[in-house]
Amino acid sequence: MASSNVSTVYISVIDDVISKVREDFITYGVGDAVLNELQATPLQTPIQTPLPGTDTGMYNIPTGPSDYAPSPISDVRNGMAINGADPKTGRPSPYMPPPSPWMNQRPLGVDVNVAYVEGREDPDRGVQPQPLTQDFLMMSSGKRKRDEYPGQLPSGSFVPQQDGSADQIVEFIVSKENTHQLWSSIIVKQETLTQKVTPVIPQRDGIQDDYNDQFFFPGVPTEDYNTPGESAEYRAPTPAVGTPKPRNDTGEDDDEPPLNEDDDDDDELDDLEQGEDEPNTLHLVLAQFDKVTRTKNRWKCTLKDGIMHLNGRDVLFNKVCIFWSNF
Amino acid sequence: MATFELYRRSTIGTCLTETLDDLVSSGAVSPELAIQVLVQFDKSMTDALESQVKSKVNIKGHLHTYRFCDNVWTFILTDATFKSEEISETLSKVKIVACDSKLLQPPHP
Known part of the structure; x- marks a missing residue:
């Protein structure tokens, strides 16, 4: 009896909604076919479920999660994207794709331009890796550490000139496109120079002992900066600026990732904790309250026009009196 | 007329929301229209409960x-x-x- 009553009410609600929304559908240029689909689909699910025998399965699933997250459409209403894919793709994707092997291998090159990457890849394959990393080091260190290591740079006879001029142009004057050209030209020159001056390179290695550990084995030092994971290219530069020595970098890198991971875990835990309260209460009463009174620990509440969802069944009511006591 | 979104969390409201969600994601219905449908559902559900339900x-x-x-x-x-x-x-x-x-x-x- 209850179920038939609920079904009757539900059907009337659906018909009412469809009839009153029809004009809007026509205004929006949506055909009747969609309207009929809209009318048919809710009919199938809720009407069948309240009938005795076809119970909980359909009910528990939608009612639980919808408790506090009513609908994706509400997200639309709040201004979020409709597709739902945007918020997901938006976060990681813009940061993830570019990481080239160079991003991890040069932790001290803090905010190096793209020109570094593009310009370096081609000559790198053609020439021996060690001199190139060495050149790269000189440039990046010249850019960031010019004040910190004034004594080291002059050791390379020609490098400081290139650092000084190129860095200023890249940072303040030249646009990105021009930087590509500029750096590529510089790299070509430097490539020829390094090829010619190859015997000079070991001297530079010896002087810059601080960086030698990292760049002596190009593949190995990436361990330190792989630990941060995806955001390695963003996290690595931070310790590099504050503590130029690679030994300190290693220690800080070890410290940082756990901190960040903990932060994520905390957020997830919060979400879980919030969500845990809801699924536990499968029985739900939605209503309007007329009066809520309390005398000491005795409560009395009068509700009206409500829907109760108990044990997978919907029960509609016009009036409810609730009495309860505090613990 | 003011309405409550309360009843959208009921079974019928959830089903309607899911259906509208499908229609919106498939492009058959615009989000604005879907919201109008939900608002109309709020009104209709409130009216139905008030007028048709008498149980206590x-x-x-x-x-x-x-x-x-x-x-x-x-x-x-x-x-x-x-x-x-x-x-x-x-x-x-x-x-x-x-x-x-x-x-x-x-x-x-």
């Missing part, structure tokens, strides 16, 4: 949690007994969400 229920139980925020009462009852002409059940834990009925009765000039 008594509930007794222990109050586990109570909260009154933004004119919405939320109670969690334990060992709640529901009694009416149709049902008589005891449930270990029930959540009650109730909006202020006075908000649906704005002064009509």
Whole structure:
């Protein structure tokens, strides 16, 4: 009896909604076919479920999660994207794709331009890796550490000139496109120079002992900066600026990732904790309250026009009196 | 007329929302139109409950949690007994969400 009553009410609600929304559908240029689909689909699910025998399965699933997250459409209403894919793709994707092997291998090159990457890849394959990393080091260190290591740079006879001029142009004057050209030209020159001056390179290695550990084995030092994971290219530069020595970098890198991971875990835990309260209460009463009174620990509440969802069944009511006591 | 979005969390409201969600994601219906449908559902559901439902229920139980925020009462009852002409059940834990009925009765000039 209850179920038939609920079904009757539900059907009337659906018909009412469809009839009153029809004009809007026509205004929006949506055909009747969609309207009929809209009318048919809710009919199938809720009407069948309240009938005795076809119970909980359909009910528990939608009612639980919808408790506090009513609908994706509400997200639309709040201004979020409709597709739902945007918020997901938006976060990681813009940061993830570019990481080239160079991003991890040069932790001290803090905010190096793209020109570094593009310009370096081609000559790198053609020439021996060690001199190139060495050149790269000189440039990046010249850019960031010019004040910190004034004594080291002059050791390379020609490098400081290139650092000084190129860095200023890249940072303040030249646009990105021009930087590509500029750096590529510089790299070509430097490539020829390094090829010619190859015997000079070991001297530079010896002087810059601080960086030698990292760049002596190009593949190995990436361990330190792989630990941060995806955001390695963003996290690595931070310790590099504050503590130029690679030994300190290693220690800080070890410290940082756990901190960040903990932060994520905390957020997830919060979400879980919030969500845990809801699924536990499968029985739900939605209503309007007329009066809520309390005398000491005795409560009395009068509700009206409500829907109760108990044990997978919907029960509609016009009036409810609730009495309860505090613990 | 003011409406409550409260009933969207019911079974029928959830089904309607999911259907609209599918229609919106498939492009058959614009989000604005879907929201209009939901608003109409709020009105129709409220009217139907008011006009078509006459049953009365008594509930007794222990109050586990109570909260009154933004004119919405939320109670969690334990060992709640529901009694009416149709049902008589005891449930270990029930959540009650109730909006202020006075908000649906704005002064009509």
